[in-house]
Amino acid sequence: MLPFRPAPSWLADAVLYQIYPQSFADANGDGIGDFAGIAAHLDHLAWLGVDTVWINPCFASPMRDAGYDVSDYLTVAPRYGTDDDLADLVERARRHGIRVLLDLVAGHTAVEHPWFRAAADDPSDHRYVWADADPLPSGFVASPGTRPGGYLPNYFDFQPALNFGYARPDPAEPWRQPVDAEGPRANRRALRAIMDHWLTRGISGFRVDMASSLVKDDPGKKETARLWTELRGWLDEAHPDAVLLSEWGDPAVSVPAGFHGDFFLQFGGATDGGPLRSLWNTGTGTDRDEWDPVPCYFGAAGKGSFAGFAAAYAEATEAIGEPGHIALPTSNHDFSRLACAPRDAAQLPAAYAFQLTWPTLPAIHYGDEIGMRYVPGLPDVEGSVLTPRYNRAGSRTPMQWDDGPGAGFSTAPPERFYLPLDPDPARPSVAAQRRDPGSLLHTVRELIRLRRTTPDLGSGSPVRVHNDGYPLVYSRGEHHLVVVNPSDRTATAPLPDPAHARATRLIGEGVTVGPDGISAGPFGYAVLRH
Ligand code: TEU
């Protein structure tokens, strides 16, 4: 018997789209995107065919980590509009057939949150992990208030960890409270109340920030998993049509814990993000010293390997079984976009042909549908810079709607823009690509349409890899074959089955399939029916 209700059926067909609200569309001309701007562009999303939008944190915040430092979970950030504007957006989205997910920052607040202000002056408060020890335990930050000792941060120092307890409590170290102590119980109730507040207002679920971080010193994440299992049990009863997608990066652990889905990410799991990076990471945008400089599979040199991703996918689906999903992002606000030097626009159709026909749930980061690039060399804005080689701002620049001076993003003077526009005079735009039937935008739209109208290409039908070198060749279900060549030279593969010789091409470029086998030209791709 399943421990949970099956995921709401709509999730299986979802095509996800991530909106960074400050960068999407500015309706009131202050240089920062807002809810009204998103509402004004729902027709673009509906036209593209996406049906589930995830909006990054849009709650009251001092914005030192772009909103991942929440000072009030129940009020929206004024720069995005009012609570009514959000309600209006959710309702308009519903009329376009689009569900809205919000971002739940479960593991920490801002130091400006009233809970933390109170805790910093009150030695009896247990909402945060607080140590009254001298010297402070390693990793703790000195108290900013009258209370002695200090607190444990969860990410940046200004993001104090909410106290969900320790998997291995220790009376000699009293800040290591058990998971069922009063503070952790209060925080679990608070998470439930926050979720309930927004779900009651028509949103369809959450992307949960740093979902694996809640219980501290938790080998195998067993106690953190129990916490999410409990919340999922509540959700199944109270909001059975809602979903929780985790930022965890380890579906084999997070989905059995209770998430309806998890993301392959640039971190997480046994190889700390190895599977996703083996597909996309060019080593040039956001990069870390500890990441092996392995050539990615979607690289023109044709030196990568698909096998690691395929194995991780197989292992994760085996572990999560029927009821769970894995989302595969094109990029997100934390790591390089698909268009990241040396990968250029010409290489993107092949990447999308794969991403939109693999059984994972596709997640498109705003702007990736027109091939917006990771913009290097930007300033540190709202905590975007993690290390000298890791500036997240490059994946957060304003959406390029048209070819006007503000790119249709905003009418504000450019110096007031949240981040500078991509300065490339040849930067792509939605308007130009809408006019060009051969553009990436039209290709992505057609691939989404094929996925949504062809059960074989959706999340529920089996995948079988026939060739994991170059080109990539795999079957979906009974009748579909996908060929993808991310390299800049012609690549060939044997025909998996003689019946494929008579296959019809549904979409593609540069691929021939005949009795002699498969030949895929540079950056060629094809989806075929046989
Ligand atoms: O990210 C958590 C996280 O671990 C990543 O930021 C990762 O460390 C980084 O991208 C390097 O690989 C989440 C949010 O997505 C991020 O924007 C927030 O800054 C962070 O949590 C804190 O809330």
Ligand code: CA
């Ligand atoms: Ca605005």
